[in-house]
Amino acid sequence: MSQMTGLKSDEGLVRELAEISGRTDTRDVLAHATKQAKEKFDDYFIVDIDAHVSEDQFWGEVLELIDNDVWKQIGMDQFDKFAGNNALLNISPGLSHQSVGGRIGHQGRKEPVEGTEGHPFVTAAKRGMDAMGLDYQVVFPSAMLLLGMHPQEEIEVVLGRAFNRWLTEVILPKNPRLKGMLYLPYNTPEVCEELVEKYADHPGIIGYTVCSTRNNPVHSDVYTRLYSLIEESGKPLAFHSGYHWGDPSFAQLNRFLSMHALSFTHYNQIHVTNWIINAMPERFPKIKMIWVESGLAWIPFLMQRLDHEVLMRPSEAPGLTKLPSEYMKEMYYSTQPMERNNMELLEATMKAFNAETQLLYSSDWPHWDWDSPSTITDLPFLSEQAKRNILGLNAARVFNLPTDRMKPSAEQVLQERPGIS
Amino acid sequence: MSATKQKRDFVVAQLEDLKERERIVVDADGTEVGLYFYADKVRAWSNVCPHSGGPVCQGKMMPRTVQLVVGDRKSGGPGFHPTDRNIVCPWHGFEFDVLTGKHPADQRVGLRSVPVRVEDGEVIISI
Numbered sequence: 001m002s003q004m005t006g007l008k009s010d011e012g013l014v015r016e017l018a019e020i021s022g023r024t025d026t027r028d029v030l031a032h033a034t035k036q037a038k039e040k041f042d043d044y045f046i047v048d049i050d051a052h053v054s055e056d057q058f059w060g061e062v063l064e065l066i067d068n069d070v071w072k073q074i075g076m077d078q079f080d081k082f083a084g085n086n087a088l089l090n091i092s093p094g095l096s097h098q099s100v101g102g103r104i105g106h107q108g109r110k111e112p113v114e115g116t117e118g119h120p121f122v123t124a125a126k127r128g129m130d131a132m133g134l135d136y137q138v139v140f141p142s143a144m145l146l147l148g149m150h151p152q153e154e155i156e157v158v159l160g161r162a163f164n165r166w167l168t169e170v171i172l173p174k175n176p177r178l179k180g181m182l183y184l185p186y187n188t189p190e191v192c193e194e195l196v197e198k199y200a201d202h203p204g205i206i207g208y209t210v211c212s213t214r215n216n217p218v219h220s221d222v223y224t225r226l227y228s229l230i231e232e233s234g235k236p237l238a239f240h241s242g243y244h245w246g247d248p249s250f251a252q253l254n255r256f257l258s259m260h261a262l263s264f265t266h267y268n269q270i271h272v273t274n275w276i277i278n279a280m281p282e283r284f285p286k287i288k289m290i291w292v293e294s295g296l297a298w299i300p301f302l303m304q305r306l307d308h309e310v311l312m313r314p315s316e317a318p319g320l321t322k323l324p325s326e327y328m329k330e331m332y333y334s335t336q337p338m339e340r341n342n343m344e345l346l347e348a349t350m351k352a353f354n355a356e357t358q359l360l361y362s363s364d365w366p367h368w369d370w371d372s373p374s375t376i377t378d379l380p381f382l383s384e385q386a387k388r389n390i391l392g393l394n395a396a397r398v399f400n401l402p403t404d405r406m407k408p409s410a411e412q413v414l415q416e417r418p419g420i421s
Numbered sequence: 422m423s424a425t426k427q428k429r430d431f432v433v434a435q436l437e438d439l440k441e442r443e444r445i446v447v448d449a450d451g452t453e454v455g456l457y458f459y460a461d462k463v464r465a466w467s468n469v470c471p472h473s474g475g476p477v478c479q480g481k482m483m484p485r486t487v488q489l490v491v492g493d494r495k496s497g498g499p500g501f502h503p504t505d506r507n508i509v510c511p512w513h514g515f516e517f518d519v520l521t522g523k524h525p526a527d528q529r530v531g532l533r534s535v536p537v538r539v540e541d542g543e544v545i546i547s548i
Contacts, residue, residue, distance in 0.1 A: 017446040020479045020511040105511030
């Protein structure tokens with residue numbers, strides 16, 4: 001908080017608010033979201049099924065848990081020298097335009113946690129959950145979203161194993177409101193099987209994630225044992241989309257926004273298409289499939305395209321007993337980044353896939369295109385029950401979470417820190 | 422019968438201070454307002470972004486980015502406008518002209534103005 005300078009009156013009622021940056025306390029960045037919670041959804045049970053919290057700042061802790069001595073030594077050497085938080089990873093720092101040159105001030109956060117106790121990641125996550133009015137948050141590694149395109153499959157394996165250890169041993173035990181979805185190094189199916197068998201009963205692991213940005217056909221027979229294990233565990237399988245500017249099609253696009261707009265829907269469209277046309281819902285009917293971070297507008301597009309083609313060419317999709325759109329209505333989708341400039345289209349989109357039962361709120365915090373819970377409560381066409389379902393009750397059903405209140409009141413959060421920088 | 426809330430004046434800054442700093446964001450008895458001095462004009466905008474309710478005035482002030490066009494209608498790449506300045510919401514990057522409050526790509530999207538005046542060197546808002 002800054003003192004007003006040179007005022008002759010009203011000093012007691014006027015206080016100054018500071019510019020928001022990547023070093024601003026999460027509670028200050030999100031103070032308006034806390035006010036929204038107080039006004040609109042403080043009594044809602046809310047589950048955020050996809051958030052990131054900037055775990056890349058703790059990449060050294062993950063590298064320390066690599067179980068291969070050579071890759072660990074190489075990773076730590078990179079970490080200490082030129083690569084830092086990008087050690088062993090295949091992301092391209094020069095193509096990281098998320099903050100638009102710092103215009104989106106909170107992107108690339110480094111939470112100020114000086115003087116606090118406990119793990120800084122957990123501290124930052126709790127601040128975000130409290131500020132947004134979340135009961136639970138599923139945290140996922142943003143640094144690893146491109147690992148499916150890593151040229152070295154064994155790197156995906158060692159980092160996947162290390163990250164899962166960090167998540168389950170270091171982070172999740174610290175706060176019962178934090179949950180995880182296991183990272184599956186999908187380029188190596190047998191390791192995915194090993195990890196599902198190892199972690200299926202872990203209380204903090206409520207599902208499994210495949211990073212969608214990859215070129216593996218999801219219907220391949222190499223995955224059938226993995227899918228059987230996932231089905232037996234009863235926990236959902238999520239495909240988390242991402243971008244990849246190195247894809248030859250996207251290399252035509254000269255602006256980050258163009259590539260970002262198309263690629264996040266592209267990979268999940270391909271995987272849903274393969275999953276349905278190859279009749280995977282018939283072969284693994286009990287797997288709960290979740291498609292994460294592609295927004296919603298692509299869903300009715302793909303429903304219509306696949307129905308149209310299957311009706312003309314049923315012999316190419318002989319395993320189907322109903323139209324693709326019917327299978328898609330049985331899948332689950334996360335909300336963010338929810339396109340909402342045209343309410344008529346959004347309403348039709350939500351009707352197309354029965355959003356009231358199939359849609360799961362996700363914030364994607366702290367990434368630049370994150371969504372607060374008010375993106376759902378502000379929708380004029382949803383019923384009160386639909387809003388409650390989307391924000392938390394659907395997730396409670398899918399992830400088998402108790403619906404007891406876990407968060408402090410928004411009033412309490414504001415009293416403790418009323419959005420001052 | 423609906424009650425009409427009486428507006429109240431708040432002295433929120435000294436003009437000389439605002440001129441020097443170009444932007445001051447205040448919370449005046451629970452109402453957040455961004456004060457701006459640019460091109461010899463004073464503006465006051467609600468610190469609530471029309472997109473998602475973010476703290477729009479607590480973001481950066483940036484020159485408006487324009488598409489440059491050079492000979493034979495070729496792209497000259499992006500460039501900064503020599504005088505136009507935009508307020509950028511730190512939540513998601515929505516941009517608004519500091520003087521008009523309008524979004525550069527959609528004039529229907531804009532900031533909510535707050536009545537502001539200068540008296541005896543003091544910047545006063547009515548809320």
